[in-house]
Amino acid sequence: MLKTSTPAPLDQAVIAKAQALPTGLWLTCPNCHASAYRRRFGAAKVCPQCGYGLRLTAHERIAQLTQQFEQWDQQLPQLPTDFPGYADKRQAAASASGSDESVICGQALIGAHTVALGVMDSHYMMGSLGTVAGERLCRLFERATQARLPVVVVATSGGARMQEGIQSLMQMAKVSQAVAHHAAAGLLYIVVLSDPTMGGVAASFAMQGDIILAEPHSRVGFAGKRVIEATIHAQLPADFQRAEAVQKAGFIDAIVPRSALGAKLAALLALHEGC
């Protein structure tokens, strides 16, 4: 005789219990897609499977990387722009990131080394480079040149900020000028590429370091993967524009796991003491 099973009616109490369970206990790694208990990513937010570092806010990064930090140039006037929806977007970005712009700059202590530090924040409008971010970075290099400090920039960005138009594009040239003068003074500049570093940021200061480091699996490139796929009418491999492939192509000195980043920077800074 064929047995038909009918599902037991759900008990209201069971439903209530399920709904009361906390959510977000598990995380899926955006790189390897493995799921792991959130706690296993640890305070550094690194995938226990593949070593990919989840995107950090600038404040989280500064807390992880420095022993001391004093912010510079917090109050800079925004470019008056009437681009529709831009003011609202900035406000939303500020609450999403806890930052007031896509980069936070200041003087920091890494190990025993005083540096001028710029940390970008992908949670703020995808880390896009606008006039305020450009001005902060420019002043970072200028102050570092004056004070004879090395510069460390932790880069992450989708590129130039569309809403500010051509003025954003000009920031690439402006910051590059400041990098060039810092370099001409014989001072050290280290870049840490984190996921993602693209477009106008990759095509300017993020690729101008004396030493270029990257976090594992970070996407680094100029044009977006989808734009390229649409242009060449072909699918690109999974490792396309990933730090490992970019390093193999010759553009990254070392790929450094997040947990080792502070020590790596300290070691490099020590080798350039006074530079």
Next chain:
Amino acid sequence: MTAYEQVLQARAPRPYSTRTLIAGIVSDFQECRGDRVHQDDSAIIGGIGWLDQRPVTVIATTKGETLPERLATHGGCPEPWGYRKALRLMRQAEKFHRPIITLIDTPGAYPGKEAEANGQAAAIADLLLAVSTLQTPLVAVIVGEGGSGGALALACGDEVWMAAQSMYAILSPEGFASILFKDVTKAEAAAALMGLTPKELLANQVVERVLPEAGRQFPTMLKTALIPTIARLAAMPTATLLAQRQARFRRY
């Protein structure tokens, strides 16, 4: 004219080819090819010639004339080896304190697989860094499309000029619309917001001069305009020239 009509005009074929334009500006043009590392990029023509009585280096992006040329240049989109060729020729010009003229007509750097694998971003970044302290004058002229970082790489001059029928923007209006409005068909509305017309860019001090529409006479007119400007910049002490260039970009 609407901003988008300005874009279409900037993209329309010129009544002269890039080589005709170069020949109209300098005489006895000697082309120099290759980046000395990887290969030659036909999207960038570079070389040396006489601007009136003075040797200058000319670096021009080109979309090509024939179909095979247009395919080879990807419609005027340089690849990293094109930007490295430009940088090599700039260093060469610097060595001989020869002024540089760049002629820009590009939708942007080519978004290709090989281009990315060969460091498109790094190639542009290197140019931006080098031009900041390049010890010879540079005048950049946007003659058609000035698209994105791929145009900026060649447009960090002591002076930047635009032809009346050109545009200069952070991205193509189509790309801009697709990013901000998630709708590529809104390019027309995007163009109106982007401030990409010569008139707006002159008002915003992004460019120093807009050259009037002159059809086939454009190369001759450009040459006439370039001679005194190049003479003035070349007569400046290098330190003054560099300080002025730095101030030019510091104001943004």
